[in-house]
Amino acid sequence: MKSLYKLICQMLILSMVVLPFSTQAGMIATDKVVASAAAQADRTKVLDFVARADVQKQMEVLGLTTANAADRVNALTDEEVQRVAGKIDSVPAGASSNGVWWAVAVVAIIAVVVYVYWK
Amino acid sequence: MPYARKARLLAGFIFLMLAGCASLGPQTRELGKNLPADFPQQTELERVPFFPQDDYYCGPSALAMALNAAGANVTPEALVDQVYLPGRKGSLQVEMLAAARRNGYIAYELAPQLKDLLTEIAAGTPAIVLENYGFSWYPVWHYSVAVGYDLPKHDLIRRSGFKQRLTMPLPVFERLWRQEGMWAMVVVPPDRVPATAVETRYAAAVVALEKSGHLKGAYTAYNAMLKRWPDSLTGQMGRGNVAYALRDLATAETAFRQASTDHADSAAAFNNLANVLAERGKLSDALTAAEKAVNLGGPMLTDTQATLAEIRQKVAAARTEEAARAVKSPPPAAAPEQAAPATATKPPPDVAPKPKARKRKTRAPAA
Numbered sequence: 001m002k003s004l005y006k007l008i009c010q011m012l013i014l015s016m017v018v019l020p021f022s023t024q025a026g027m028i029a030t031d032k033v034v035a036s037a038a039a040q041a042d043r044t045k046v047l048d049f050v051a052r053a054d055v056q057k058q059m060e061v062l063g064l065t066t067a068n069a070a071d072r073v074n075a076l077t078d079e080e081v082q083r084v085a086g087k088i089d090s091v092p093a094g095a096s097s098n099g100v101w102w103a104v105a106v107v108a109i110i111a112v113v114v115y116v117y118w119k
Numbered sequence: 120m121p122y123a124r125k126a127r128l129l130a131g132f133i134f135l136m137l138a139g140c141a142s143l144g145p146q147t148r149e150l151g152k153n154l155p156a157d158f159p160q161q162t163e164l165e166r167v168p169f170f171p172q173d174d175y176y177c178g179p180s181a182l183a184m185a186l187n188a189a190g191a192n193v194t195p196e197a198l199v200d201q202v203y204l205p206g207r208k209g210s211l212q213v214e215m216l217a218a219a220r221r222n223g224y225i226a227y228e229l230a231p232q233l234k235d236l237l238t239e240i241a242a243g244t245p246a247i248v249l250e251n252y253g254f255s256w257y258p259v260w261h262y263s264v265a266v267g268y269d270l271p272k273h274d275l276i277r278r279s280g281f282k283q284r285l286t287m288p289l290p291v292f293e294r295l296w297r298q299e300g301m302w303a304m305v306v307v308p309p310d311r312v313p314a315t316a317v318e319t320r321y322a323a324a325v326v327a328l329e330k331s332g333h334l335k336g337a338y339t340a341y342n343a344m345l346k347r348w349p350d351s352l353t354g355q356m357g358r359g360n361v362a363y364a365l366r367d368l369a370t371a372e373t374a375f376r377q378a379s380t381d382h383a384d385s386a387a388a389f390n391n392l393a394n395v396l397a398e399r400g401k402l403s404d405a406l407t408a409a410e411k412a413v414n415l416g417g418p419m420l421t422d423t424q425a426t427l428a429e430i431r432q433k434v435a436a437a438r439t440e441e442a443a444r445a446v447k448s449p450p451p452a453a454a455p456e457q458a459a460p461a462t463a464t465k466p467p468p469d470v471a472p473k474p475k476a477r478k479r480k481t482r483a484p485a486a
Contacts, residue, residue, distance in 0.1 A: 026394060026422075026425075026426070027360060027363060027390075027391050027394050028356075028387040028390050028391055028419055028422055029360065030326050030329055030353060030356050030357040030360045030361075031326045031329075031330060032387065032419065033352060033353055033356045033385070033387045059204065061206065062204050062205060062206025062207055063204070063205030063206045064204070064205070068200060072201065072214060072217070075201075075214075075217035075218070075220065075221050075331060076213055076214070076217050077217075077323075077327045077330065079323075080213035080216065080217065081213075083212075083213055084211060084213055088207075088211070089207075091211060091212070092209075092211070092212060092249060092251070092258065092260045092299050092302075093178075093204060093207035093208070093209030093210060093211055093260060094177055094178050094181070094209050094210055094212075094215075094249050094260045094261055094262035095175040095177060095178075095207075095208050095209030095210075095259075095260060095261065106253075106257055
């Protein structure tokens with residue numbers, strides 16, 4: 001964890017130093033045309049970078065290889081990264097419909113416990 | 120336990136059940152009012168293939184069904200590495216979207232409306248839906264593919280789990296679906312705009328496809344977008360940017376000209392037009408467009424200023440070259456410093472001298 005913070009700090013320092021001078025002449029990308037002015041601030045770029053690093057780390061913790069996690073984070077848009085950053089453990093993960101029976105079992109057990117307790 | 124207490128419990132239980140039923144399907148009840156009179160009463164997309172899921176793989180199988188229905192040829196197994204997250208024993212919504220794009224298709228999230236879901240099915244597009252069979256405190260999430268409905272019977276038809284054709288009463292489905300915010304997505308080929316698509320959100324979906332590197336698909340999608348929304352700025356800019364990336368500069372120029380005509384306040388349109396014109400050697404027009412882009416200001420001012428500076432540099436280089444050529448009348452093989460290779464071989468364009476001294480970062484190139 002400490003090394004992650006260190007990495008983030010280094011990236012923040014680097015980006016603050018480098019970003020203001022990194023503008024190049026050239027084409028303006030389509031996503032910049034769509035995005036609001038706020039989304040184009042350098043600060044947002046840094047936050048996106050950090051969020052991506054966080055999501056990739058979390059994916060590795062959840063069982064992906066480093067290379068696969070990197071590929072999959074790259075496939076997400078900035079907005080999608082923001083939707084899961086920091087809450088990859090709690091956002092919906094569609095899984096098996098077999099789980100339905102667990103839900104029914106849990107409800108049944110609670111019902112039995114309540115009934116026995118109050119009888 | 121005293122009877123009074125039992126009675127109260129029973130009353131409470133019945134009240135909760137009734138309250139639950141009453142709120143079971145508000146959108147289902149409104150369907151009659153919200154759907155057009157000529158809306159088809161029954162639809163079933165039988166051609167949507169079925170992949171029974173293994174273990175926790177409802178994400179990969181649902182996505183495989185949607186992708187194959189859209190024209191892809193992909194198995195659930197091939198998608199496991201793109202969407203399945205072992206530690207969660209499931210697949211995240213954002214990865215379902217991303218994986219559709221990785222396979223070259225457009226992923227579009229529907230508005231949280233039952234009528235939009237049915238409209239897409241009626242238009243021939245199956246939709247992946249996320250339900251929660253559990254509770255907010257014990258969620259059991261599940262993806263399935265909605266492929267049909269029967270309004271007189273109030274049924275929704277889905278491919279789900281091991282069932283190729285699972286019917287469920289619409290109000291019950293609505294209840295399970297509402298727990299996760301009525302989330303649904305469709306997968307469409309780039310030449311097809313979903314029936315319920317909204318311009319801004321569809322634009323974002325196409326931009327995401329462009330950024331994923333599927334340039335040809337994105338080009339097709341921008342063209343399809345311009346057919347539905349002819350003056351869409353994103354459509355015009357996207358078309359130009361993809362054409363530029365594919366090195367089709369003539370099409371790029373046409374697209375950016377159209378964008379700067381239809382959206383005279385778009386600095387990005389003028390900026391990109393200026394870049395393409397400069398690359399095509401039309402320096403005089405490029406300078407005009409770049410100046411216009413800077414004058415429009417806005418959040419992309421640093422980019423437009425950089426473009427203007429570069430084009431001024433090219434203009435200066437072209438003029439220096441012209442002067443050098445005039446001095447040494449038979450032009451030598453070694454041309455003077457080539458600051459702009461695109462213009463070095465072309466005859467210098469006629470550019471009126473610009474006395475404007477506004478923020479001229481340009482260094483005069485050494486001749």
